[in-house]
Amino acid sequence: MKEFELIRRYFTEQVVKRKDVHLGIGDDCALVTPSERQHIAVTTDTLVAGVHFPLDTSPRAIGHKSIAVNLSDLAAMGAEPSWVSLAITLPEIDENWIDEFCVGVFELCEFYNVQLIGGDTTQGPLSITVTAQGQIPFEKYISRSGAKAGDWLYVTGEIGGAALALQHILGNVKVAPKYQDEIQKRLDFPKARVLAGQALREYATSAIDLSDGLVADLKHICEASGVGANIVLDDLPISEALSDTLGLEHFYDLALKGGDDYELLFSVSEDNKVGMETALANTGNKVTCIGQLNGSDKITTTLNNEPVNIKIQNYEHFTKSTFDE
């Protein structure tokens, strides 16, 4: 099959047709026409087979995840997602694989009314790069740098499930059968907290999505905002699968350092706590206060009101590939 046929066949037939897409797939460029008085938020994430997902991950999950991790970045800015560009490098043409991959891509795009506007298909080792774009009214975005000492630290949903799934796959941890489906789904089909992010525009002083792990991502907020933080371990919304599987010190370790949760971590001033909690409840998102920011330059943790010393060694690319060795 020729490249052009491949593009036409799989990627030009889609349900979403946004009014702000003036020209979609099929020319040298796509043309979009943003609403007036909006910032365009732009983010790019690459998933490499064997590094960002195990080689035997289902194509539908790969499709879903390649979009979700980008929508998650848009959510963390408070953007409304609008358009995605998809560059996919495939070792060979396997029509069933591409079919399933497209299911994963398009079901998420349809849910959020996001249109695929272009991309590239090339031959080589399996890898997917998505650039996602969204819109935010002028000055209404949430950066990493607006947090203040005294602000409260919150997280959406639950954490640690994706990291547990990964350890289970790697054979480091044995998870009870009743939790296996749930945590696998957490790893393979992360939710992007899109509506939560938009609701937070009015309330949050900073936000980031949890991709590298709670402490690693909190560190980005702390560095960008010039604050420190204390995390109250007792209050962490830890996945039941995780707290039921591992002992105390190990599950906190995984909850703090494990990545891939794609929940939102954000800060809110004292005055905005109640308003934010009501607004987030209206979007159907659970939120939990997990600590407070302070004037130090450190991230500390407490358990039962006592300081706990936890060594932080988070996942980073280039230090070690997770799967491919």
Place this chain on the structure above:
Amino acid sequence: MKEFELIRRYFTEQVVKRKDVHLGIGDDCALVTPSERQHIAVTTDTLVAGVHFPLDTSPRAIGHKSIAVNLSDLAAMGAEPSWVSLAITLPEIDENWIDEFCVGVFELCEFYNVQLIGGDTTQGPLSITVTAQGQIPFEKYISRSGAKAGDWLYVTGEIGGAALALQHILGNVKVAPKYQDEIQKRLDFPKARVLAGQALREYATSAIDLSDGLVADLKHICEASGVGANIVLDDLPISEALSDTLGLEHFYDLALKGGDDYELLFSVSEDNKVGMETALANTGNKVTCIGQLNGSDKITTTLNNEPVNIKIQNYEHFTKSTFDE
């Protein structure tokens, strides 16, 4: 070295600081603020090592080319380039390599006042995906679909040099030493016809950039516009290196089918010929009329006013990788 340090060190220090970039590298997303009443043109191209460039290509050339091929797509729409996102997958961290790669990226960005606003760095087989964005006043873009029978067909610059360089590298053709530098440069450091593209907004009825070969790309215009075309071989602006190296039938073959020239192919109505030629001369771009569009559904060629039958078999990904076998 950690990923975050890598990003900071190489990609955040840049000369270009555009006013319409509200937030650059360093948060979950970049934020840009387009001018009012503009379309945003978006394009994505991936270069895979061993497929889109030989494995021993200089990192500076790879950096240059990864930006140039995307700016070329913007040029073909008539867009003014504004922002690029760069996703790079590297097998290992080689600081000299990255340094040189960045020289290639940033010298082109600076020349066109394009700002790098984000991206991703991952570990894996060498591959680069760039998403480039530009701005075009409402309705002033040039699509592939506006050509009419009777319009004249033009091309910028010269063609065939890049394809000759590739054949030389592959050992299929022996090029005289005096031409080797010139054609290697054509292949490694393609020019994106950015100013020509913007000048053509007022004149061209259709445009495309030459990446897959003259006939293959002309076919896209013909299909999108519902026209046929005749190419006058005698008038092709063939690189002297090519016409001096190969015999008649072979050099036409390479000029028609060889890719990677990144010149603009476009159509202009009879009424706009003179205006266009003047405007393009003012941008410093040579243009050549190479034929005319017609009401057929075929692409034909003539030489000395006689029809010539040339079998067209152009380069496509997935039919055969050019370098890696």
